[in-house]
Amino acid sequence: MGEHLTQELTQEKAVLVGLITNDQSEDQAKEYLEELDFLAHTAGAIAIKHFTQKLPYANPKTFIGKGKLDDIKSFITEHEIGLVIFDDELGPSQLRNLERALECKILDRSNLILDIFASRARTAHSRTQVELAQYQYLLPRLTRMWTHLERQKGGIGMRGPGETQIETDRRIIQQKIALLKSKLEKIDKQKSIQRGNRGALVRVALVGYTNVGKSTLMNRVSKSEVFAENKLFATLDTTVRKVVIDNLPFLLSDTVGFIRKLPHQLVESFKSTLEEVREADILLHVVDISHPNFEEQIEIVNKTLDEIDASEKPTIMVFNKVDAFSYDKKEEDDLTPVSKQNISLEEWKKTWMAKTGHSIFISALHKQNFDGFRDLLYTMAKDIHAKRFPYNSFLY
Ligand code: GDP
Numbered sequence: 133m134g135e136h137l138t139q140e141l142t143q144e145k146a147v148l149v150g151l152i153t154n155d156q157s158e159d160q161a162k163e164y165l166e167e168l169d170f171l172a173h174t175a176g177a178i179a180i181k182h183f184t185q186k187l188p189y190a191n192p193k194t195f196i197g198k199g200k201l202d203d204i205k206s207f208i209t210e211h212e213i214g215l216v217i218f219d220d221e222l223g224p225s226q227l228r229n230l231e232r233a234l235e236c237k238i239l240d241r242s243n244l245i246l247d248i249f250a251s252r253a254r255t256a257h258s259r260t261q262v263e264l265a266q267y268q269y270l271l272p273r274l275t276r277m278w279t280h281l282e283r284q285k286g287g288i289g290m291r292g293p294g295e296t297q298i299e300t301d302r303r304i305i306q307q308k309i310a311l312l313k314s315k316l317e318k319i320d321k322q323k324s325i326q327r328g329n330r331g332a333l334v335r336v337a338l339v340g341y342t343n344v345g346k347s348t349l350m351n352r353v354s355k356s357e358v359f360a361e362n363k364l365f366a367t368l369d370t371t372v373r374k375v376v377i378d379n380l381p382f383l384l385s386d387t388v389g390f391i392r393k394l395p396h397q398l399v400e401s402f403k404s405t406l407e408e409v410r411e412a413d414i415l416l417h418v419v420d421i422s423h424p425n426f427e428e429q430i431e432i433v434n435k436t437l438d439e440i441d442a443s444e445k446p447t448i449m450v451f452n453k454v455d456a457f458s459y460d461k462k463e464e465d466d467l468t469p470v471s472k473q474n475i476s477l478e479e480w481k482k483t484w485m486a487k488t489g490h491s492i493f494i495s496a497l498h499k500q501n502f503d504g505f506r507d508l509l510y511t512m513a514k515d516i517h518a519k520r521f522p523y524n525s526f527l528y
């Protein structure tokens with residue numbers, strides 16, 4: 133299903149639409165659209181223009197207002213654009229109304245994320261997980277697909293056969309969902325047996341927002357060939373490697389990156405992948421310090437960790453990409469108000485050392501401060517190892 137969409141999207145021109153609402157400032161909305169742009173790029177589309185609109189909340193019928201809808205319509209007509217992507221999840225009737233008004237393909241953020249996950253799923257496990265999420269997303273939106281057919285037929289046969297068709301489709305999809313669920317249960321059982329068989333080795337899990345450098349760090353630490361590229365969700369499946377630092381062995385796992393507004397169907401079906409995180413002894417929370425919104429990203433990751441009961445684990449905050457960090461120097465007179473833009477790396481270090489003793493600033497790509505990172509990880513892993521094997525440490 134997903135692969136199809138990705139192929140269709142290749143080189144496709146698109147416009148992006150987001151809202152500035154009561155609980156989403158203008159800067160935030162712009163930043164979200166930047167991220168959506170990146171997602172669109174990852175899926176193979178080129179975003180030609182970003183549209184934003186100030187509204188207290190989304191219009192229940194068309195997401196945006198009438199005037200903005202007209203603007204977008206004339207823009208896409210003039211530039212021959214066949215795809216409009218909305219930053220939030222659209223309801224079935226919003227989708228239908230927008231399709232009617234804009235007469236082109238409409239996607240929302242969830243849709244796009246599901247599609248990217250689908251095109252990147254490698255194992256049977258993650259393919260099943262994504263497929264389940266896709267069907268769950270599709271089920272309430274079936275009417276919309278029918279409307280599509282309706283239009284092709286010139287609007288004839290609005291009721292009778294249409295209803296029957298939808299009912300049949302719905303039943304098929306419900307059966308499919310049940311099948312995928314039981315398949316996942318079986319895989320999950322096998323997985324948990326596998327995890328049990330790994331014995332009592334100290335387990336370290338990389339967590340963090342997507343694209344912060346988790347896979348790069350995994351590569352650097354374990355010298356394994358994990359997929360790393362500048363696209364969102366480059367890794368989907370959990371990769372586990374045995375790593376040894378100074379005779380101390382432990383397991384390091386790289387997991388799926390967290391992202392804002394992740395479709396809930398996806399979180400639900402990826403529970404077992406997140407199990408790896410839940411069962412870890414130590415978390416390495418990787419942060420992209422060069423990203424303007426890194427603090428918000430930390431919050432989103434913490435919230436997700438909280439949801440899976442993993443927020444109390446010993447955690448090292450790994451501030452990555454120090455090589456790409458930049459800031460505006462404060463003026464000599466010191467009258468410039470302190471803002472995120474003019475806090476130096478040294479000041480960030482002090483702030484985070486005060487908040488948590490376990491933080492380190494590195495560049496995974498250029499192996500900056502790698503010894504410091506290794507030492508910190510070693511010290512923490514050794515503590516846990518010593519507690520677990522009080523009489524015979526380092527036997528492996
Ligand atoms: P993940 O999604 O968290 O696994 O992130 P990746 O490891 O795939 O990295 C995402 C992008 O960030 C890639 O283009 C990496 O080359 C880049 N990257 C990773 N670490 C660093 C770093 O220390 N400095 C810089 N400048 N870029 C980095």
Ligand code: MG
Binds near residue numbers: 365
């Ligand atoms: Mg990765």
